[in-house]
Amino acid sequence: NAGVTQTPKFQVLKTGQSMTLQCAQDMNHNSMYWYRQDPGMGLRLIYYSASEGTTDKGEVPNGYNVSRLNKREFSLRLESAAPSQTSVYFCASSERQIQAFFGQGTRLTVV
Amino acid sequence: GENVEQHPSTLSVQEGDSAVIKCTYSDSASNYFPWYKQELGKRPQLIIDIRSNVGEKKDQRIAVTLNKTAKHFSLHITETQPEDSAVYFCAAQGDYKLSFGAGTTVTVRA
Numbered sequence: 434n435a436g437v438t439q440t441p442k443f444q445v446l447k448t449g450q451s452m453t454l455q456c457a458q459d460m461n462h463n464s465m466y467w468y469r470q471d472p473g474m475g476l477r478l479i480y481y482s483a484s485e486g487t488t489d490k491g492e493v494p495n496g497y498n499v500s501r502l503n504k505r506e507f508s509l510r511l512e513s514a515a516p517s518q519t520s521v522y523f524c525a526s527s528e529r530q531i532q533a534f535f536g537q538g539t540r541l542t543v544v
Numbered sequence: 545g546e547n548v549e550q551h552p553s554t555l556s557v558q559e560g561d562s563a564v565i566k567c568t569y570s571d572s573a574s575n576y577f578p579w580y581k582q583e584l585g586k587r588p589q590l591i592i593d594i595r596s597n598v599g600e601k602k603d604q605r606i607a608v609t610l611n612k613t614a615k616h617f618s619l620h621i622t623e624t625q626p627e628d629s630a631v632y633f634c635a636a637q638g639d640y641k642l643s644f645g646a647g648t649t650v651t652v653r654a
Binding site (some may be wrong): 464474475476477478483535536537538 | 545550553576587588590633637639641643644645646
């Protein structure tokens with residue numbers, strides 16, 4: 434039982450490059466989330482998916498797109514990376530108003 | 545949308561003393577309030593949660609209180625130990641959107 438798995442764990446991008454962060458959960462949760470974590474700013478919600486087939490913007494969606502591929506998988510895409518997107522990204526999954534489980538995080542550096 | 549404010553941003557306590565972290569939220573529709581602990585280099589993990597129909601909840605040395613009228617909730621850690629040193633996050637959720645505070649870095653001095 435792996436829980437929430439994110440790939441990759443580390444990534445360095447050049448400004449303007451694109452990439453997709455992958456997230457998969459094996460707990461049969463309906464809801465999935467993408468957060469970014471920056472020093473002093475906590476966990477800021479980028480996008481979330483309440484259930485398969487739906488996605489909604491969070492607090493900081495600009496520069497990102499998401500795809501809820503199926504119930505297990507929720508990917509985050511950076512179309513044209515910028516230095517301001519340097520951060521640690523966390524994926525999480527949960528049922529409504531139940532404990533959220535986090536992936537191990539992706540440390541992204543944009544140079 | 546929901547706005548969660550958390551104070552203080554840093555907290556240093558002597559081992560054995562208590563630590564208190566306070567959060568406020570803006571959306572009156574929020575009714576689930578979890579707290580997460582994040583150790584250095586690790587992922588956040590739930591330590592305790594409370595729902596709006598409950599005013600207080602305890603789990604060993606950890607307790608949470610909720611005041612729905614004032615829209616604030618607090619985390620209390622008693623008899624702090626070195627392993628309590630970490631970043632703590634409060635969060636609020638209505639239906640599905642889960643919003644977090646900015647975090648409190650707790651340092652327990654030996």
